[in-house]
Amino acid sequence: xxxxxxxxxxxxxxxxxxxxxxxxxxxxxxxxxxxxxxxxxxxxxxxxxxxxxxxxxxxxxxxxxxxxxxxxxxxxxxxxxxxxxxxxxxxxxxxxxxxxxxxxxxxxxxxxxxxxxxxxxxxxxxxxxxxxxxxxxxxxxxxxx
Numbered sequence: 001x002x003x004x005x006x007x008x009x010x011x012x013x014x015x016x017x018x019x020x021x022x023x024x025x026x027x028x029x030x031x032x033x034x035x036x037x038x039x040x041x042x043x044x045x046x047x048x049x050x051x052x053x054x055x056x057x058x059x060x061x062x063x064x065x066x067x068x069x070x071x072x073x074x075x076x077x078x079x080x081x082x083x084x085x086x087x088x089x090x091x092x093x094x095x096x097x098x099x100x101x102x103x104x105x106x107x108x109x110x111x112x113x114x115x116x117x118x119x120x121x122x123x124x125x126x127x128x129x130x131x132x133x134x135x136x137x138x139x140x141x142x143x144x145x
Contacts, residue, residue, distance in 0.1 A: 029073040030081045032089040038100055045086045045117035051142060053085040056101055056111040058093050063128040064110040071131045080135065084142055085114070114141035 032055065033041055045052045055072075057064035071077055081087055090097045092106065104113050108126040112134070115121055123141030 030078050030087050032087045034089040041086060041088045042117050048086060050086050051122055052115050053081060053087045054113040055089045056092055056106050056109060058091060058109055061109045067110050067128060071134050074131045077131055077135060081138060
């Protein structure tokens with residue numbers, strides 16, 4: 001009985017902490033679809049009638065990591081992007097990532113591309129952008145078609 005009590009005393013806080021940290025991690029940035037196929041992302045965009053924001057990145061890219069930490073985690077950026085776009089993160093070091101990067105002539109990282117569900121480019125930027133420049137890019141791409 002004593003061991004059961006000790007187990008529950010130690011186990012309950014662990015459960016509470018793990019659920020809250022999962023929720024916090026989910027809320028920290030743009031909700032990216034990263035492991036779906038490009039075709040399924042386009043289909044999702046058609047169904048939801050939203051443009052697609054593509055973040056081209058590589059694990060070795062310092063400015064890409066900086067944008068994740070400083071731009072994509074910003075509360076206002078997160079809310080705007082999650083509401084108005086299907087967000088897709090593509091690692092250019094994968095087979096599909098290379099093919100899609102070639103399709104959109106990506107030469108530098110990080111690169112941000114906004115397209116329609118049919119693949120028409122609405123906006124494209126290469127290199128790091130601070131949150132203000134990124135928001136202007138996203139807003140202009142979405143509303144100044």
